[in-house]
Amino acid sequence: MSYGTHKSRQLFERALASLVEGGSSPSRGPANYGDYPVFIERGAGAHIWDADGNKYLDWMMAYGALPLGHAHPSVVQAIIDVASGGTLFAAATEIEVEVAEMLRAMIPGAERVRFANTGTEAVMAAIRLARGFTGRPKFIKFEGHYHGWYDDFLVNAHPQPVASLGHPHDPVKVADSSGLNRRALEDTVVVPWNDPDAVERALDSNRGQIAAILSEPIMANMGVIPPAPGYLAGLRKLATGHGALLILDETVTGFRIAPGGCQQHYGVTADLATFGKALGAGLPVAAITGRAEIMNGFAWGGVLHYGTQNASRIGLAAARASLRELQRDKGAVFAHLWRIGEQLAAGLNTVFSETGTRAIAQGVGPMMQILFTGRPAIHNYREFCAYVDRGKYRRLALALFEHGVYMSPSAALHSVSSVAHTEEDVAFTAGAMRKVLSDGGF
Numbered sequence: 001m002s003y004g005t006h007k008s009r010q011l012f013e014r015a016l017a018s019l020v021e022g023g024s025s026p027s028r029g030p031a032n033y034g035d036y037p038v039f040i041e042r043g044a045g046a047h048i049w050d051a052d053g054n055k056y057l058d059w060m061m062a063y064g065a066l067p068l069g070h071a072h073p074s075v076v077q078a079i080i081d082v083a084s085g086g087t088l089f090a091a092a093t094e095i096e097v098e099v100a101e102m103l104r105a106m107i108p109g110a111e112r113v114r115f116a117n118t119g120t121e122a123v124m125a126a127i128r129l130a131r132g133f134t135g136r137p138k139f140i141k142f143e144g145h146y147h148g149w150y151d152d153f154l155v156n157a158h159p160q161p162v163a164s165l166g167h168p169h170d171p172v173k174v175a176d177s178s179g180l181n182r183r184a185l186e187d188t189v190v191v192p193w194n195d196p197d198a199v200e201r202a203l204d205s206n207r208g209q210i211a212a213i214l215s216e217p218i219m220a221n222m223g224v225i226p227p228a229p230g231y232l233a234g235l236r237k238l239a240t241g242h243g244a245l246l247i248l249d250e251t252v253t254g255f256r257i258a259p260g261g262c263q264q265h266y267g268v269t270a271d272l273a274t275f276g277k278a279l280g281a282g283l284p285v286a287a288i289t290g291r292a293e294i295m296n297g298f299a300w301g302g303v304l305h306y307g308t309q310n311a312s313r314i315g316l317a318a319a320r321a322s323l324r325e326l327q328r329d330k331g332a333v334f335a336h337l338w339r340i341g342e343q344l345a346a347g348l349n350t351v352f353s354e355t356g357t358r359a360i361a362q363g364v365g366p367m368m369q370i371l372f373t374g375r376p377a378i379h380n381y382r383e384f385c386a387y388v389d390r391g392k393y394r395r396l397a398l399a400l401f402e403h404g405v406y407m408s409p410s411a412a413l414h415s416v417s418s419v420a421h422t423e424e425d426v427a428f429t430a431g432a433m434r435k436v437l438s439d440g441g442f
């Protein structure tokens, strides 16, 4: 049967009459998908099906929210069991205590836990807490790091022409949106990542002003860029030396790289860490964790953090079921995620070298991205902006759809492995890639 997306096209035309740009986030619309996106109807394990009945092997996994794959039976059952007794009480519940205890046991430095709904909310609350605790107004954010859509973070979070970025000693601040609070641009100090000297310079020139250094531990919104050896430990030392907090945003890496995230994997304990995506196994659950002395700043609304939906019973039921699965067999799940992720990257790199394609699959264990570049590796945001052909990648991802492989069409995002992915899935993907590349144009 030949590939067609007629029903998706019709749905999109209908959507345009009701939904702005036909959807609920620009990243799911024409900005990434061309004329119209495919409409997905259902998922099971590693696969999803669209409205026209096309089946795809899904490497996107809801932006990384599904380490167990789609509709994992334990998660589905947990949701059903809890839903029949009421979905949300906005009152104290035992499951809230139980999941917080699980997080304390899993995550380094998680002396206290606070639940929120999304990664954006968690990082917003963490920054407010850092400002409240230190009494300082500014924070350091890195070029190319994405922490959600709140004003303070929407500075240099998107790829830009490299010529607009200025000197790395004094990056030109680029607002990623209209309508931002202007103080956001002033109080967010932007620094190139993977360069310890740059952080030291920024701390020196804003002495006594920096509440926190906020970093993704693995850069996961410009493809996948690992921290240079010792870099995160260096950030830890610099923060402590300057009386600033270190906040690691593990929204992407949490419950994916290791049970205790990058703090465990790289052996660096932050003052605060933020989680989202994989924590809720597909439901909106996020958390801020960290040192009790700092986290207690939330007490009695001293540093205010509210939320009708915080710690929703149904979300936490999914989280509890998922965390139990992730901790099975002494880390066997994470060994699987790493093995499949590394096999995928290696398999694709073999295809690229055999077909003479100027591309690399670059990643860390369970996360990887295909980068069209002549460089052997991409180390930071500026290299990503200068040397990665994002348009070519988008064409590739859309061509792969026709061969049953679903990867994000945005070069800035990445692919992830899940419990549901197998070695056969890796071979299938490499085969699809070979076919697409042999059709030419890349």
Ligand SMILES: Cc1ncc(COP(=O)(O)O)c(C=O)c1O
Binding pocket: 063, 117, 118, 119, 120, 121, 123, 146, 147, 148, 149, 216, 220, 221, 249, 250, 251, 252, 276, 277
């Ligand atoms: C590192 C990081 N932090 C925060 C966020 C925001 O999370 P959410 O989309 O749940 O608000 C994202 C989303 O992609 C992210 O990648």
